[in-house]
Amino acid sequence: MNTPLRLSQEPVSPTIEAAAAHAEDISNAFRDLQIVLPPETIVRRDEPLARRTTLRVGGPADLFIEPSSDNALASALEIAHLRSIPLFLLGRGSNLLVRDGGIRGMVLSLAHPHFSRIELKGQRITAGAGARLKSIAHEARRAGLGGVEFFEGIPGCLGGALRMNAGAMGAWTFDTVEELRCMSPSGQILTLPAQEVPVEYRACPLLRTHIALGAVFRGRPDDAEVIRAKMEQFSKKRWTSQPNQPSAGCTFKNPQPTLPAGRLLDELGLKGARVGDAMVSDVHANFFVNLGQARASDILELIEQVRTRARELRGIELETEVEIVGEDA
Ligand SMILES: Cc1cc2nc3c(=O)[nH]c(=O)nc-3n(C[C@H](O)[C@H](O)[C@H](O)COP(=O)(O)OP(=O)(O)OC[C@H]3O[C@@H](n4cnc5c(N)ncnc54)[C@H](O)[C@@H]3O)c2cc1C
Missing domain, CATH: 3.90.78.10 (UDP-N-acetylenolpyruvoylglucosamine reductase, C-terminal domain)
Structure with missing residues (x-):
């Protein structure tokens, strides 16, 4: 399977024939998805995206899928591949500018609770790609674990933060990641030690082709009150310096x-x-x-x-x- 996970940043102007063929592919994929995916998975056509981005602009997605399990996600990938439909991963839309005509293809969102779990064991924080960064920071604080305090004011979810290697207050997402869990375009699940995942300023190139499913962070034991004070200081800095x-x-x-x-x-x-x-x-x-x-x-x-x-x-x-x-x- 080689359907690219990324949409081109350049808009295309399809011919009338190509647009008609695309519309037919979308209709067929919609029918396939409704047959194959479990009822808990959300499958919609022409889903408005403006309300799913923090900028509040942009047109609809041809297809919008919120898979309810890893298997449902893999099935959606397979159908997109069979019907040659471009894919796009949507987090909380806080780093996106969706053009007014919307997205021609399949938009996948990992907002279902299956992908949003946060578990703490010893110094390890295991979180799903759909977990809100703010929730990860607060769960870690409650367990007396520092290192992810800077997540508090970033309005994204973990999948978007891993893809962007989001950072703030001198720290980057991958600084504390121990393990990355992701899905390949063919639906295979991989668990990779962080040392094997190259990252850059505001990018994790592997996640241009793979879907982040979650990560394990190694928290730093600290006094919950010290962590709280640090988060409050970060938050204050944001509210006084950002619109x-x-x-x-x-x-x-x-x-x-x-x-x-x-x-x-x-x-x-x-x-x-x-x-x-x-x-x-x-x-x-x-x-x-x-x-x-x-x-x-x-x-x-x-x-x-x-x-x-x-x-x-x-x-x-x-x-x-x-x-x-x-x-x-
Ligand atoms: C008020 C405000 C403050 C911000 N402050 C900061 C900041 O301090 N530091 C910072 O770095 N950023 C900041 N951002 C930008 C943004 O919040 C981050 O980049 C965040 O990590 C994006 O997460 P998201 O879930 O919203 O991703 P989205 O914006 O939905 O997507 C971003 C990218 O990630 C990809 N993606 C999403 N989920 C997955 C997945 N599961 N697997 C693979 N790819 C995926 C998308 O396809 C897209 O390419 C800020 C934004 C706002 C609005």
Whole structure:
């Protein structure tokens, strides 16, 4: 099976024939999925995605699946492969910009409780890919385990954090990961020691082709009160330095280790720049916020304007940290 797990970041303009063939594949896959998958698995067509992302923009997914077990997930992968349907993994949508035309393909979400368990044993924290980062941080605190305090303010789930190697307050997700559990595109389950999983700044390349099912973290024993104080300090830092309007967190990667993208955009006088209801936050310039009625196209236009300014005025090519997926309207 070789169906790519990633959707291209470039929208495609299919011919009428290709669009008709795709629509037929989707209808056939929908029928197959309803026959094969257990009733606990959610299977929907034309599922709106805007409400499933923190930016609150974007069109629908052709197919939306919330598998209720590892087997159901593997079956969905097999059907996508047989019908040549592109796949996309959706976490809590906090690092995503879905274009206004939505996603042509199958969107898989691991939000079912089967994938959201958190278990603590000694210093080991075992969590499913669907577990909220905040819940992992709080469960660890209750057990007197430190090391994942920085998860507290990141609004994603573990699968997204592993794929992004999310980080904050000087720590990265993979710093404390001991073991990664994932599923290959052919539905095989692998358990890998963290040392065998290469990671980079904001990326775990293996998870471009494999689905994270969960991870084991090695917590650091600490006083629960000390951990609580640390989490409170992190949380305070966030609320005073980040906007509270809908956003997808940092829009751009830092162009240089010593030059945060937010500082660059601030120096370029871009705070408050707007396209429709999309705005460069006046609290933190690397956060692009939705003031209410923004469309994905407004945010994309704002991203392009900002990139042009950084290129023209400072010779810096900014790369997005937020992942842009789907088709234009
Ligand atoms: C207010 C705010 C603050 C933020 N602060 C931070 C921060 O401090 N540090 C930071 O790093 N990020 C931050 N982010 C960005 C975001 O929260 C993180 O990148 C988070 O890890 C994304 O998780 P998610 O579940 O929302 O993933 P999504 O946004 O849904 O997906 C992100 C990527 O992960 C992939 N993915 C999701 N689940 C899986 C899976 N099970 N297997 C394989 N791939 C998967 C998706 O396909 C996509 O490529 C912030 C965002 C917001 C809105």
